[in-house]
Amino acid sequence: MKNALTPTQIKIEFPAEEISKIRHAYTFSTILTNDGKLYVTGLTLKTGFGSNLTEFKQYPQFTKNNTVIKDIGCGYSLFVILTQDNEIWVHGQFAGSNSNNSKVIRKIQTGTKITQELSSYNIMKCCDRRLIFFLQSNTYLTQDLGKLLKNGYFSDCNIQNIAVHKILIETRIGKSFDLIKKYLESNCKLKEIQALLKWIYCDEMINFKRTNEILNHFGIQDAQKTKLLKNDLKKLLFDEQTSDFKLVVKNEEDEDEDEDEEELPIHKFILAARSGLFLNMFENLDQNLQKVKDYSGKSLETIELLISFLYTDELPITADTDQEFIKEEFEDIVEYYQLNPKIPILDIFEKCSKK
Template sequence: MNILCLGDDNVEGLLGNSFKIFRRYARHPELLIDQTITKVCTSPFFTLFLNDSGQLFMVENFKLRPINSGEYLRDVVCGNSFYATLNTKGEVKVYGLKYLGSTSESMNYSALEEATTFEEFENEAVTQIGCNNKCIYFLTETGNLYEKKSIRNRVVRRVQESETTTSGLSKVQIEEKVERIFVGEDSIFVITQDKKLMSWGSNDGGLLGNSLSEKYSSPRVINIPIQTDEIKEIKSSELTTVILSKKQVLYEAGRLLNSSYYSTKVNFSICRQFQNQKVLAVGCKARSIMVFTERKELWCISTMHQLMETLCKKSIGSLFLIQTNMQAKTDQIYMNKFGHTFLLISREGLSKDFLQLFQSGEFSDFEVSKIKCHKQMIQFRTGQDPETVKKYLEDNFNYDEIYSFFFWLYGGQSPKLHYIVKIAENLGFTLKDKIFNHDIAKLLKDEESKDFTLKVIEENYDDEEDEFEEEIPVHKLILLARSGLFREMFKNINEKETNSVKDYSGKTVESIEKLIEFFYLDTFTLTADDDPQLIVEELQDAIDYYQLKNSSNLKFLLGSIKAQFSNK
């Protein structure tokens, strides 16, 4: 993913000069960080970025610095004055911030070098973490939920008082085992293993008539119009709670979008403003909501004067469209209470294409426990002989665990990551060194393993009977995964005898080379010798010609290039 930032001058200062800084206003958002960012966390004193290599960066006091080493992080969350990390082994660490004094310009904090760890989790791995300014929550693989007061000893109402350990950790007293958690500003929503949605807290995200009521300090079942398995995410804030379903339908139980009055009876209903289009992402913080739709429109409603002034000088309380001119889709929105908003721009076409190839079972040349796969993929991702990997997996794991491993192998986010960690360690590699996009990108320069030749045919316009033929070496698996056209072509040729195919698309060799580069990298570069206008025109046509399904990032790149040369 890439990241766009909306906000005021403070956001530009917050991020510092280490990033590619562009103009600050929402109507002119620009690509900000030239790497794949998977999560953003914000507080009044620092901003955290987690990339797909499990590396965590902090922007603090206008400086960027990496703050973890030697471990691959799965997740990070933060409150005003602390943050917590979760690694692939299910281990958690909590870091507080040390107050260093203040100047006329700002208050200075610094992350403590030593982290708080928890012996309680030695026998069960943590699978999910969440936090607000009052509590940090830890969900384990066995369905147990634990909580810890915030580092700065704020008062927090307990679900039910229980014995607290020396590390400040206590087990939440809830009868059902928990499957997923969604933590709001002053509340928490959980999905139990028997598929109930439950909630408690001092403020159930605008669900209550009286946000300070003691009545809801213990878990209660929340009725919703969809099954809990359909929930993609729940976002809650001071005034409202929204549910985004996996079918991209948005529901609300507060009053911002649906303008309904508070009631002690919770009624989620479809947000009527977005009932005729799919919602791809939603952000919810303080007294504001951001909604991004399938039409690439970013909508906002807020009762905060500061956010309205920050983004577009609109009056509070009205739903309005933020003009972003975005060429790509976003599926994650992060906000803080000061109106700073971060949108992660999806660049998942690469992994989606490979996952679809894996799940289709097409062109497979290998089987592990009757799971169809590709020998090349095993070699690319593990560096091991496929037969060795097959024997180890079949001897030590069941079908579901092996399928989860292959789901990860082809770029998916597997829920059984602890099995994958074990498999990786026994096969002699670490997940930190095995990021899907990075592994595929390395193949572009690996000439020895390329097993296929794409012969690009160009006509000689000075002599109609003459034509040029340029050979481009490539991995056949890359063409199969990324292009529907090549999949159709390979169905009609003898795969065992043919290791090349001719391309009569009429595109220039330079454009085809850029397309092949995009197949491997999900991006491409331009040199001083390239004609950007010609390449943009040819690649725009190539999206349909080569049947590129997951091409949102290519469209984003082409739109950005087109905007640059059209403004010269």
């Protein structure tokens, strides 16, 4: 292995467009491909692999069992792997390790909280042999919709006695609910159905191979790239045909007193999952009511942005948006609508406003 002070082209076994992520540290670099394979360069015989700095090789321990890797992180003396099954593996020196085990990739034990919530984390980086940092990505949408699967708020049908939401199932799978239900109950075990529902509601693959087989049956290929939850929910946003409720909002820009209100079509189960205020309101309303007025005092533009965020975790801010005014209105919106307290709404606003 030779040191080089000028850029040197390296050899890889796959097209560059198949690369998902590149991470590097002191003496080695890693590549994660779109299909979840890990390639490494720079690990020496001392660290247990024997590659060099002129080529990437697939990491051997994950070639036999077809493990799919979701994320990678590199530090000074180690790299860490997060698999599709939410297992954490580490290679190199780590807290509690020694020179005898630093050469071997090994699964590490994590705290109960991390284990339970691991699907909502991505590895960000490893600073040194003692610390692994996790960056919680924008998964507030998947966290909140997970409550629907657990609690069945405003469900309107079931599969194997599991309370589900017909329009969400149909939107995610792209087939009629009756067809989906018939196939699942005739061909799938309960755990397989539960795993599929976890993907539908949370974008989480807990049984990667079998869930993909079921999705392939319905014509969905490479679901993790082509069928993101927020993109599917965008199809339901302000959709008159599928909505089951109307939120009446005052339109202050309309000078005609008889037409100063706007009726926004919404889906009760989505707003109930994401907002404590809407959940309490819908639970206490007469179930025969088809619409209710918003009493927040916020403008129509703000309410539309709020609902867009509740459906997608995004704020569709444009050059025409009065950003300062909307930002002021959003400063207390998390508290008023009892949103997930973890949501850094103003940080998200700042990100969106720079697009």
